[in-house]
Amino acid sequence: MQSYQLPHLPPHLSSVHAALFKDVSDAAQLRQRLITASTAEGPDGTRARDALNFAFIEARLITSLQHLRTAIHQAVMADALGSLRTRTVHSEIIWSLNPTNNISEAMRRYGVSDTSTSLVVVRIDSPELSVTDIERDMDAAVNGTKVPFADLRDITDWTAVKKYHKLGNEVAIQQTKGDVDRERGVVDEIATSSVAMKMVMG
Amino acid sequence: MASPSLALISASTLISQGAEAHRFRKGYRHPTLDASLTRSRVAGEARALLRCLRSGVNVPGVRMVDASEGILGIEQVESDALEEYEIPVDVLMQLIGQEIAKMHLADVIHGDLTTSNMMLRHPSSFKSHHPTLRTELVLIDFGLSFYSSLIEDKAVDLYVLERAFSSTHPDSEPLFASILKAYGQGMGKDWAAIERRLDDVRLRGRKRSMVG
Ligand SMILES: Nc1ncnc2c1ncn2[C@@H]1O[C@H](COP(=O)(O)OP(=O)(O)O)[C@@H](O)[C@H]1O
Ligand SMILES: [Mg+2]
Numbered sequence: 001m002q003s004y005q006l007p008h009l010p011p012h013l014s015s016v017h018a019a020l021f022k023d024v025s026d027a028a029q030l031r032q033r034l035i036t037a038s039t040a041e042g043p044d045g046t047r048a049r050d051a052l053n054f055a056f057i058e059a060r061l062i063t064s065l066q067h068l069r070t071a072i073h074q075a076v077m078a079d080a081l082g083s084l085r086t087r088t089v090h091s092e093i094i095w096s097l098n099p100t101n102n103i104s105e106a107m108r109r110y111g112v113s114d115t116s117t118s119l120v121v122v123r124i125d126s127p128e129l130s131v132t133d134i135e136r137d138m139d140a141a142v143n144g145t146k147v148p149f150a151d152l153r154d155i156t157d158w159t160a161v162k163k164y165h166k167l168g169n170e171v172a173i174q175q176t177k178g179d180v181d182r183e184r185g186v187v188d189e190i191a192t193s194s195v196a197m198k199m200v201m202g
Numbered sequence: 203m204a205s206p207s208l209a210l211i212s213a214s215t216l217i218s219q220g221a222e223a224h225r226f227r228k229g230y231r232h233p234t235l236d237a238s239l240t241r242s243r244v245a246g247e248a249r250a251l252l253r254c255l256r257s258g259v260n261v262p263g264v265r266m267v268d269a270s271e272g273i274l275g276i277e278q279v280e281s282d283a284l285e286e287y288e289i290p291v292d293v294l295m296q297l298i299g300q301e302i303a304k305m306h307l308a309d310v311i312h313g314d315l316t317t318s319n320m321m322l323r324h325p326s327s328f329k330s331h332h333p334t335l336r337t338e339l340v341l342i343d344f345g346l347s348f349y350s351s352l353i354e355d356k357a358v359d360l361y362v363l364e365r366a367f368s369s370t371h372p373d374s375e376p377l378f379a380s381i382l383k384a385y386g387q388g389m390g391k392d393w394a395a396i397e398r399r400l401d402d403v404r405l406r407g408r409k410r411s412m413v414g
Contacts, residue, residue: 007209007213008209008210010206077268081205081206081270167256171257172255174258175258176331185329186255189255189263193263194252197248197249197252197267199267
């Protein structure tokens, strides 16, 4: 898990914790737990929600650490400015990643789905929370292997990213003439820039 | 509540120190925080940059937009003075012409084409895909840009650059001619009409300066 601070944001949004999990074996159950927790009442409900108080992101649609961090920054900014388009800063990260304004489409594509096998898990919170506790909760929530973000290299599904960003016929892609590294660089830059300007995409 | 974007800017000495320290660290780029612009200008500039990126025009990536504060954060392009790159002048002119052509093919009009709105990427922080060139020309400052497919707008865009060239370079004619040659190749069948229109625009410009 990597943690970093955003000192220019209000304290409750200034601590970021993120980890990449591969070989996730229980995505369907995780999704079910999220659905159940979201409507559960009483202290049990609160406990269930606390245990799953993360953004669970489809890792194969993340093109780089910069892409992820841009989406995180976008979401905390929206929260700080009182302009969240979704319920929480965590769901806002997922919404930020999707090129359209459709919330349910964003959750379906960029959130955890029954078929997810790799997940990026993110927690935004105040620096007062213990990093050890957060990592323990994260490990308890996901059944998978935590790997360094460099492993995104083998996880990103470039075909899916290109499809969602409608890049198939774009000049920038054609220009790379089948040079895979170069094409990935271009796709990553477009995906990152799209996330960064989500607020003015309209 | 204090604006997070303004807080980020007021802490920007720290950021630029950081940028200095990480200058040549690959894949690690700090956002540059541009001067405060109006909301619509910021939105327009960001959209023009994304359109350029999708169309294969070399421009800085977008890193953050705070429209309510009128703040645009863009990728910091590491660069040096032109002389540092030892690129033959005609190659440089060719790069300029090619980049403007790509931009105009995407129907983006820059609105303020001058050499101060162009940068050359530093070879140490950039992986060239060209067999011999170690840099690339990057167009910046899309604050006055707009979308148009009109020949007139493209011709005027070129004319602005021509005037800027003639006021800053003593022997600008052959330089500008080689820009236009590369531009024309890039524009293909669209070039003939733009070339004719550029002549009209020049004529209008000359008449205006005779009157004024
Ligand atoms: N992406 C960038 N990376 C590094 N330096 C930049 C970048 N964008 C602009 N600059 C520097 O800042 C100067 C002013 O930026 P510009 O966008 O042209 O704004 P304006 O001319 O409207 O003040 C440029 O001439 C360049 O030296
Ligand atoms: Mg400028």
